[in-house]
Amino acid sequence: MTFHRKKVLISFKISKDANDEINKVLGDIADIYLLDNIESKDRFKVIKESHAIIVTRPNKEFNDEEISLFSGKFIQSFISGIDSFQLNKFPKDVLISHNGGAFAEPIAEYIVGIILNSFRELNSRYLKLKNGEWDQFSPTKSIYGMTCGIIGYGGIGKKTAQYLRVFGMNIMAINRSGYTKDKVNFIGKLSELDKVLSLSDIVILSIGLNQSTRMLINENNINVLKKNSLIINVARGSIINQKALYNWLKANSEARACIDSWWREPITHGDFNTEYPFLDLPNFFGSPHNSAITKGAFKKAGYQAAENVKSFLENSNPERLVTLNDQ
Structure with a gap:
């Protein structure tokens, strides 16, 4: 009996440790190709013959004609979000999986650090000390007993809750089903968002971006938040309305916000820009969408993606499948 090796294509510039991990998982059952190493004249042939393709932003990595060749294939995202996928251009019989949870640990660590x-x-x-002011006895706030509302209780949300429980925090969460086996103080659906916002000292946005979550935090509900609460966005910029967030921070000096995922970023839009001067606000903190970027993070993401590709190639049973409702 002849064994025909499968073909797996990686469509982006991948780190060495992630590439090594993918080869370690799939090397015995598949030939692995890097799109960057394929000559232009051979791209169509390689795409057509591939059984699975590992991507980040497929509509930038492939043109529309090449995407039409995805029919019957398995598309595995290397990253968690699939909001950049233009699914309407994909063949109807393509299987797509996201890589949710692959970066949960570093992002959860980042969130704890911000809090x-x-x-x-x-x-x-530190800045006071640097300027010669010894402020020893002005009290700060303990997070013990505070309530954290996690909007998007998936891989990142669950890992964050695990870390925050160590500090004695109460956890309220929102997910699609309104159910979890985890020990939380409250779990609900998006229809109960206002309840979570109003009771939380800290709100973490770790929910996927789709039609139902775009501008989820807006002028109609942002004032439900406590006036001294902290909101952290590690999801996508468009989860929050810029004007609403800026005005809320301006109106509430004790409120705070941290943005790691912005509305306009260099990789997706060509440059970094905001409609409002957030960086001038004293109660605002931001980072360049690097909450997931730690040593070894890409290696783990590569392993998780490769294991899912392996499940598809061996038994056609991949996890984390995407539907049109995810956009």
């Missing part, structure tokens, strides 16, 4: 820095005022106290 501690915000409430224990680590950076501001």
Whole structure:
């Protein structure tokens, strides 16, 4: 009996450790190709013959004619979000999986760091010290007993909750089903968003971007938040309305916000820009969408993606499948 090896294509510039991990998982059952190493004249042939393709932003990595060749194939995203996928251009019989949870640990660590820095005022106290002010006895806030509302209780949300429970925090969460086996103080659906917003000292946005979550935090509900709460967005910029967030921060000096995922970023839009001067606000903090970028993070993402591709190639049973409702 002749064994025909499968073909797997990687369509983006991948780190060496992630590439090594993918080859370790799939090397015995598949030939792995890097699109960057394929000559232009051979691209169509390689795409057509591939059984699975690992992508990041397929509509930038392939043209429309090449995407039409995805029919019957398995498309595995290397990253969690699939909001950049133009699914209407994909063949109807293509299978697509996201890589949710692959970067959960580093993003959860980032969130914990932001929370501690915000409430224990680590950076501001350092700046005072640097300027010659010894502010030893002005109290900061303990996060013990605070309530954290996690909007999007998937891989990132669950890992964050796990870390925050160590600090004695109460966890309220929102997911699609309104159900979880985890020990939380409250779990609900998006229809109960206002309840979570109103009771939370900290709100974490880790929900996927789709039609139902675009501008989820807006002028109609942002004032439900406590006037001294902290909101952290590690999801997508368009989850929050810029004007609403800016006006809320301006009106509430004790409120704070941290944005890691922005409305306009260099990779997706060509440059970094905002409609409002958030970086001039004293109660705002931002980072260049790097909450997931730690040593070894891409290796783990590569492993998780490769294991899912392996499940498809061996038994046609991949996890984390995407539907049109996810956009």
